[in-house]
Amino acid sequence: MKWLFNSWITGVLLALATFLAWNHRFEVSDHPLNATVIDEKFLKTIPAPRRTHCSIQETEEGPVTHLEREGEGEKGTPAIQIILHDLEDVQFIYISCDYRLKDVVPGEQSWMTAKGIFSDKMEDESSRQPSDFVLFEGSGTQDWTKLEVVRKLTGAVTDTHFYFSVGGKSGSLDLRNLRFSKVAERSWVRFVSIALALGWLSLILRLLWKCDVRNPVRAAGAGLMMLSLLWVGAFPTTITLLAPLSDAFSLDLPDVPKSPPLDSDTAISQASVTPKKSDPAEDQPRNATLPEPESLDDALSAPTPILKENASPEKGANSGVISTQLRKIMIVLSRFHILIFALLSLFWFLLTRSVKSWPFVVALAVLPEMLAHFTFYGLDWKDGVDLSRNLSGVALGFLTWRHRDHIFQITRRAFRKQKA
Numbered sequence: 001m002k003w004l005f006n007s008w009i010t011g012v013l014l015a016l017a018t019f020l021a022w023n024h025r026f027e028v029s030d031h032p033l034n035a036t037v038i039d040e041k042f043l044k045t046i047p048a049p050r051r052t053h054c055s056i057q058e059t060e061e062g063p064v065t066h067l068e069r070e071g072e073g074e075k076g077t078p079a080i081q082i083i084l085h086d087l088e089d090v091q092f093i094y095i096s097c098d099y100r101l102k103d104v105v106p107g108e109q110s111w112m113t114a115k116g117i118f119s120d121k122m123e124d125e126s127s128r129q130p131s132d133f134v135l136f137e138g139s140g141t142q143d144w145t146k147l148e149v150v151r152k153l154t155g156a157v158t159d160t161h162f163y164f165s166v167g168g169k170s171g172s173l174d175l176r177n178l179r180f181s182k183v184a185e186r187s188w189v190r191f192v193s194i195a196l197a198l199g200w201l202s203l204i205l206r207l208l209w210k211c212d213v214r215n216p217v218r219a220a221g222a223g224l225m226m227l228s229l230l231w232v233g234a235f236p237t238t239i240t241l242l243a244p245l246s247d248a249f250s251l252d253l254p255d256v257p258k259s260p261p262l263d264s265d266t267a268i269s270q271a272s273v274t275p276k277k278s279d280p281a282e283d284q285p286r287n288a289t290l291p292e293p294e295s296l297d298d299a300l301s302a303p304t305p306i307l308k309e310n311a312s313p314e315k316g317a318n319s320g321v322i323s324t325q326l327r328k329i330m331i332v333l334s335r336f337h338i339l340i341f342a343l344l345s346l347f348w349f350l351l352t353r354s355v356k357s358w359p360f361v362v363a364l365a366v367l368p369e370m371l372a373h374f375t376f377y378g379l380d381w382k383d384g385v386d387l388s389r390n391l392s393g394v395a396l397g398f399l400t401w402r403h404r405d406h407i408f409q410i411t412r413r414a415f416r417k418q419k420a
Contacts, residue, residue: 028254100145101171120153222351
């Protein structure tokens with residue numbers, strides 16, 4: 001019991017240190033986008049085709065960006081597109097806003113909902129959209145929800161486009177406190193990350209020893225496997241998005257200055273670049289790729305396409321490539337919970353050869369679903385379904401390993417009969 005008590009204390013301390021390091025890993029860097037304020041004057045600087053059925057409403061809680069579709073007969077998609085420029089020296093962007101849905105009725109296609117998405121313009125003028133391009137999406141009515149995430153820019157990104165829209169038959173989307181800031185990892189992050197990884201690995205190896213996994217090679221393999229899968233599958237990250245644990249990232253955000261009033265010269269300058277009105281574009285399916293516009297007017301009036309992700313990243317953007325590829329594999333395999341956890345469980349027990357090591361693989365199935373409760377992703381009934389599938393896969397893998405000799409004999413007999 002003494003070793004268990006000490007291990008629990010060590011685990012709690014490591015968990016607390018990991019939580020603090022994760023939520024304090026970023027700091028704000030000086031950049032013009034830190035002063036971006038989304039208000040009525042900013043809205044007027046966006047060309048009309050990039051803001052349809054969109055307005056700023058003054059409320060007691062401050063300005064609210066309101067997008068509304070009144071019915072199916074209404075032409076055009078209520079949307080606003082915000083473009084951030086000059087990102088050559090930016091690696092991480094902090095994104096924060098509150099969003100609210102009201103009576104959003106989905107369209108005929110599953111993707112026709114209220115959503116916030118993003119895409120990038122690269123240094124070579126090509127366009128790219130990562131596979132985790134959705135910030136949020138939903139339908140029905142949903143009260144104010146806090147969105148806070150840090151996005152990692154991969155490759156030579158010069159511009160990034162944020163696109164908020166109501167793609168359903170009717171309903172509205174409200175946004176408030178929308179802001180962007182350049183952030184960077186603090187100087188101590190790399191050192192602390194290595195120290196925490198070694199600490200967790202030491203704890204896992206100690207617990208494996210208590211679970212009768214005494215072979216050094218098997219213990220080391222199992223420990224590294226567990227540590228890698230927990231990092232890829234349990235932490236609140238996708239391929240390029242990092243969410244805070246529990247409350248929020250600890251950032252000393254600068255005050256956003258009030259935008260100056262528009263004088264007549266500014267108004268004339270903006271009017272000179274506003275394109276002629278064109279017919280509103282129809283909703284595009286998620287897999288549609290639009291042709292490149294031939295002129296500035298076409299570029300401004302074209303709807304935001306759902307772009308294909310670049311197959312190869314820019315040179316010099318290899319940081320975290322292995323982790324990124326693992327996350328891509330996990331996203332594909334996440335649709336087959338029972339199968340993937342059955343294979344993981346089978347491989348785990350083949351590696352450890354110990355029945356007592358079952359808590360590890362169960363933790364691997366439980367933590368990815370339970371940790372969602374501590375992020376803006378939240379915990380809902382779908383996570384419960386996924387959890388049951390994960391545990392079913394673990395049980396299937398364990399039973400396969402437990403009766404492996406019997407299964408092998410049956411398979412060999414069937415093969416001999418077929419050969420005869």
